[in-house]
Amino acid sequence: MTHTDGNLLAGPLRAILGVDLTTAQGTCDGCGARGPIASALVYGPEPGLVARCPSCENVLLRIVQTADRAWLDLRGLTSIEVALA
């Protein structure tokens, strides 16, 4: 299965949260690796987007969207560090 990088998450995360999290630093719940969300390995888009850790392939986050709803699962991330303007 092929994947793209985490930059693919920019639009969906902005639509859900109102901010671009691709430059945010995420910490993997599986191995503790820390890096930009943009470095995640992203699979999808059907049935949803799945972002995996580039170090251990743990699922970091999932996004499923319909025409009028979105579901965001962040359970694979211990934390997300966002730089404030």
Ligand SMILES: [Zn+2]
């Ligand atoms: Zn990991």
